[in-house]
Amino acid sequence: MTVETEVAKILDNVLSLQGRSADWQRPTPLLGAVPELDSMAVLGIITGLEERFGFVIHDDDLDSAIFATLGSLSDFVAAKLAG
Numbered sequence: 001m002t003v004e005t006e007v008a009k010i011l012d013n014v015l016s017l018q019g020r021s022a023d024w025q026r027p028t029p030l031l032g033a034v035p036e037l038d039s040m041a042v043l044g045i046i047t048g049l050e051e052r053f054g055f056v057i058h059d060d061d062l063d064s065a066i067f068a069t070l071g072s073l074s075d076f077v078a079a080k081l082a083g
Contacts, residue, residue, distance in 0.1 A: 003074050003077050003078050003081070004026065004070065004071070004074040006052060006053075006077075007049070007070065007073055007074045007077055008021040008022070008024050008070060009021070010045060010048040010049060010052060011024075011030070011034075011037075011045065011070075011073075013048065014041060014044040014045050014048050015034065015036040015037060015041055015045075016036065017034075017036065021070075024070050025070065025071075026069065026070055026071030026074070027069055027070075027071060028069055028070045028071075029068065029069055030067050030068065030069060030070060030073065031064060031067040031068055037067070042067065045067075046062075049077060053077060053080065053081060055080045055081065057080070061076075061080075
């Protein structure tokens, strides 16, 4: 599975989207476009990413631009995995 697919699964799970993320592509907007994605959900997504991929996301790593699209969030995860 690709990082993008795994990230979409985490989003689907945390946001209780019931499979809506299955058709999402890199340009799919997240923050401001997905009503379920609020500040509390961001915390759940961060936790889900940390648990699934085994890295730590520090406060200074975060920027709202990371959550702009599925692609930007996936790129962030890929960069964390690359070290």
